[in-house]
Amino acid sequence: MIRAMYSGISGLRANQTKLDVIGNNIANVGTTAFKNQRIRFQDMLSQNVRQATGPGRNLGGTNASQVGLGVQVAGIDTTMTPGNMQTTGGTLDTAIDGDGFFVVGKGPTDAKIVIKKDDMTADTGTTMETMFTRDGSFTLDYNSNLVNSDGLRIMGYATTADGKTSISYGSDGKRTMEFVDSESEDLKADEQQLVPLAIPDEIEDGGEKLKVKSFSIDKNGVIKAVLSNNKVTALGQIAMASFKNTEGMTKLGKNLWQNSANSGEAIFRNGVGTDATTPNDSGYGDMLQGMLEMSNVDLAEQFSEMIVASRAFQANGKIITTSDEILQELVNLKR
Numbered sequence: 001m002i003r004a005m006y007s008g009i010s011g012l013r014a015n016q017t018k019l020d021v022i023g024n025n026i027a028n029v030g031t032t033a034f035k036n037q038r039i040r041f042q043d044m045l046s047q048n049v050r051q052a053t054g055p056g057r058n059l060g061g062t063n064a065s066q067v068g069l070g071v072q073v074a075g076i077d078t079t080m081t082p083g084n085m086q087t088t089g090g091t092l093d094t095a096i097d098g099d100g101f102f103v104v105g106k107g108p109t110d111a112k113i114v115i116k117k118d119d120m121t122a123d124t125g126t127t128m129e130t131m132f133t134r135d136g137s138f139t140l141d142y143n144s145n146l147v148n149s150d151g152l153r154i155m156g157y158a159t160t161a162d163g164k165t166s167i168s169y170g171s172d173g174k175r176t177m178e179f180v181d182s183e184s185e186d187l188k189a190d191e192q193q194l195v196p197l198a199i200p201d202e203i204e205d206g207g208e209k210l211k212v213k214s215f216s217i218d219k220n221g222v223i224k225a226v227l228s229n230n231k232v233t234a235l236g237q238i239a240m241a242s243f244k245n246t247e248g249m250t251k252l253g254k255n256l257w258q259n260s261a262n263s264g265e266a267i268f269r270n271g272v273g274t275d276a277t278t279p280n281d282s283g284y285g286d287m288l289q290g291m292l293e294m295s296n297v298d299l300a301e302q303f304s305e306m307i308v309a310s311r312a313f314q315a316n317g318k319i320i321t322t323s324d325e326i327l328q329e330l331v332n333l334k335r
Helices: 002-027 299-332
Strands: 037-043 046-050 065-068 071-078 085-087 094-097 101-106 113-116 129-133 153-157 159-161 167-169 175-177 193-196 202-205 208-217 222-227 232-238 240-242 250-253 256-258 286-289 291-293
Touching: 002 037, 002 071, 002 299, 094 101, 101 193, 159 232, 167 193, 202 222, 202 232, 208 286
Parallel strands: 094 291
Antiparallel strands: 037 071, 046 065, 085 291, 094 286, 101 129, 101 153, 101 240, 113 193, 129 256, 153 193, 153 232, 167 175, 202 208, 208 222, 222 232, 250 256
C-alpha cells in the first residue's frame, strides 16, 4: 500500500511535467520557428520480492518476482522538423527551407568568428559570442547593421571579386564597404572568418558614392544591392551552420540556440565560389526572402496528449486515495 502510494506520487509528478511541456508547446504555437517538444517516461527501480532461479534436476526454473516503484521522466526531446512557411512580404524577412541555422553574435563590430578551413568549424581565434537561430525576422539599426529583433548581429561572409572586398572592419571598429560586382566570375566568399553584415545607404565605387536603391537575398544567402547607376553589388553572404546532433542543442530563449556537449561543434556552410574539394552547401536548406518559418506545433496532437496526461494524472491521484482508504481501514481494525 505504501509502495502504491509512492508510485502514484511519482505518476503525478511525471504527468505534471508532461502537462508543463504541453502547455509550453501550446503557448508557443505562434512563435516564429519554435520547435515542438515531447516527453518520454521510464519505469523506476523494481524491488525484488523473489529472485529468479535456474532449472535443476528435480525442479524447473522460476522467474523473478518484482514490484515496480513508480515512473520517472526519461527525457524531453525537441522535434527539429521545419515549420510551415508564411509569406510576410518583408524585404529582410528570411526563412530556411531545409536544414541549418542562422549565425548571430554579440560583440563589437570588429569582433569575428574565425573558421578552420579543413572542417569549417570555429577556431580558437573567435572573438564574437556566438548563438544560432531559425528566426529570420531581421532588421537594420541606425548604423545600417543587419541585426535580429534583440539587436544581435547577423554574421556572414564578406564577398570578394577583382581585388575588392565587400565589407571589412578596422581595429577601431570602423566599417569599410566596396563595390563588388555580383556577376563577376571571380566572385567568392571570404571563408576565413564571419563578420557582422550590413546593408548601407550608399556604396563607394571608384571614388564615387552611389545610393542603394533596393536589395535582395538569394537562396544561397548572398545579399545583392542595386545601386543608383543600376549596377548590382554583392554586399556579403549570410552564414548558415549545422550540427551533428541538432536535437542535442540547448535552448536559450528568445528563439536562440547554443551548441552543447552532445550537439557537436557548429559546421559552417561553404560560401559562394568556394574552392573546397568537397563543398558542403548541398546539405543546407535554401533561404527564402519575404517569408518566415512558423512554429511546428500540431495543436490537434497537443490537445490529444493533454487529455491523456490529464486522465493519467487523475488515475494516479485515485491510486493515492485508494491507498489512503486501505490504510484507514487498517487503523480502524483496533477499536
